[in-house]
Amino acid sequence: MKPLAMRIDPADPRPIYVQVMDELRRAIATGALAPGDPVPSIRDAARQLRINPLTVKQAYGELEREALVEVRRGLGTYVRANVSAEATREVVAHTVAERALRDAYRNGVSVRALLLAIRAIARSGDSQARSSGKRERR
Amino acid sequence: MMANRIPPFVVDRPAVATHDLTKRWGMQVVLDRAEMRVPRGAFYLLAGANGAGKSTLLRILMDLVRPNAGRADVLGIDPQRAAATARASIGYVPANPSLPPNRLALARKLEYLAAHYMAWDAAYATELLQALSVPLQRPARSSTPSEAQRFRWVAALAHRPPLLLLDEPFAGLDDASRDTALALLTDHLATIDTTVILATHDLGAAASLADHFGILREGRFEMQARLDTLLEHIHRYRVAIDGGWQPPSALGQATLTRTDGEREIEWIVWGPQAWAAEAFRAGGGTVTDVETLPAAEALRAVLRKKGSAG
Numbered sequence: 001m002k003p004l005a006m007r008i009d010p011a012d013p014r015p016i017y018v019q020v021m022d023e024l025r026r027a028i029a030t031g032a033l034a035p036g037d038p039v040p041s042i043r044d045a046a047r048q049l050r051i052n053p054l055t056v057k058q059a060y061g062e063l064e065r066e067a068l069v070e071v072r073r074g075l076g077t078y079v080r081a082n083v084s085a086e087a088t089r090e091v092v093a094h095t096v097a098e099r100a101l102r103d104a105y106r107n108g109v110s111v112r113a114l115l116l117a118i119r120a121i122a123r124s125g126d127s128q129a130r131s132s133g134k135r136e137r138r
Numbered sequence: 139m140m141a142n143r144i145p146p147f148v149v150d151r152p153a154v155a156t157h158d159l160t161k162r163w164g165m166q167v168v169l170d171r172a173e174m175r176v177p178r179g180a181f182y183l184l185a186g187a188n189g190a191g192k193s194t195l196l197r198i199l200m201d202l203v204r205p206n207a208g209r210a211d212v213l214g215i216d217p218q219r220a221a222a223t224a225r226a227s228i229g230y231v232p233a234n235p236s237l238p239p240n241r242l243a244l245a246r247k248l249e250y251l252a253a254h255y256m257a258w259d260a261a262y263a264t265e266l267l268q269a270l271s272v273p274l275q276r277p278a279r280s281s282t283p284s285e286a287q288r289f290r291w292v293a294a295l296a297h298r299p300p301l302l303l304l305d306e307p308f309a310g311l312d313d314a315s316r317d318t319a320l321a322l323l324t325d326h327l328a329t330i331d332t333t334v335i336l337a338t339h340d341l342g343a344a345a346s347l348a349d350h351f352g353i354l355r356e357g358r359f360e361m362q363a364r365l366d367t368l369l370e371h372i373h374r375y376r377v378a379i380d381g382g383w384q385p386p387s388a389l390g391q392a393t394l395t396r397t398d399g400e401r402e403i404e405w406i407v408w409g410p411q412a413w414a415a416e417a418f419r420a421g422g423g424t425v426t427d428v429e430t431l432p433a434a435e436a437l438r439a440v441l442r443k444k445g446s447a448g
């Protein structure tokens with residue numbers, strides 16, 4: 001199995017197991033992981049991210065409860081065949097929006113002002129340039 | 139008011155425990171009736187300032203130092219009575235390791251270790267040596283501190299012990315070796331049910347691995363808990379204030395750090411979120427933001443605050 005590009009940020013206030021969950025959701029939303037694909041083994045993910053294997057196990061357990069992945073005994077963990085990238089994108093959209101909203105409040109920006117700014121940026125077509133620049137802040 | 143006291147965790151059969159452990163060097167009390175509880179399978183971060191007693195405690199678990207009073211329990215064994223049995227189950231990376239100043243090549247030293255441990259896995263040891271680039275032909279007396287520490291990592295892991303005692307195990311390593319050691323450590327944890335006690339200042343790397351922590355202050359355990367319990371109890375509040383602001387005295391003991399501006403303050407407070415928010419409101423402030431902290435930052439805030447356990 002080829003490794004999956006994942007990363008976590010120890011300075012991020014999200015618990016690490018939540019960051020692992022978000023990384024797998026992101027991979028499903030972007031198509032890096034397709035329905036039926038194996039996800040990295042607990043050992044490989046722990047080694048890659050330099051985190052405790054129990055933390056990876058916890059993240060996979062939560063994703064299993066959310067019916068995003070399934071454990072095939074003796075084989076490993078797989079993205080469930082009936083998972084839709086579209087539906088996962090909706091979940092990810094909510095997470096991204098929540099983060100943006102929090103950041104807006106934190107900076108004294110209203111919902112309306114935030115939405116206007118997002119529309120203006122999207123319209124001006126430089127959103128690609130922006131997203132290819134610095135990694136989004138937490 | 140003890141809102142900042144977090145619920146202690148209950149451990150049925152701890153992997154490691156100390157009872158009333160006391161150690162004095164002359165007049166100086168290094169450990170003062172220390173009560174440590176490390177659950178089975180925990181990755182336990184042992185935190186504390188220099189001289190808080192961390193190294194001494196680990197050395198007592200190895201029976202390299204004898205306590206003046208109290209006892210230790212290591213995987214059900216009293217190391218004072220059966221040091222060899224206890225050590226057979228322990229992988230130990232000491233602080234500031236040095237190797238004996240003799241001409242013995244590290245390769246020979248390794249042979250002694252292999253003969254000493256029943257569970258020594260020679261093939262695995264070779265893998266570890268290569269991963270950490272340990273120069274086997276070098277005489278022990280001319281090894282650098284970094285080489286000595288990498289050698290200790292190999293010695294600690296190659297018998298696949300169920301208990302690891304790591305004392306500032308990254309301190310002498312450069313970034314690349316440190317990263318390799320971390321990867322080998324995660325491999326070990328994924329292979330064997332292991333309990334780890336890691337004593338370190340390096341909260342960055344440790345906080346990504348640890349699930350329990352203990353804070354030693356002046357030889358006593360100020361606090362021991364699950365790391366996620368700590369994170370649930372610590373928040374950073376940003377509060378808008380005006381002329382009528384009265385700092386809430388209720389938060390006094392529970393405030394870990396504070397930055398007081400003219401119109402806005404930012405405090406890290408320990409205690410239930412609803413309780414803290416109410417205290418800010420009562421003082422005339424408006425809470426504009428509440429944030430959880432990354433584990434390393436939360437631990438740093440607790441460590442900095444003297445007597446924070448109330």
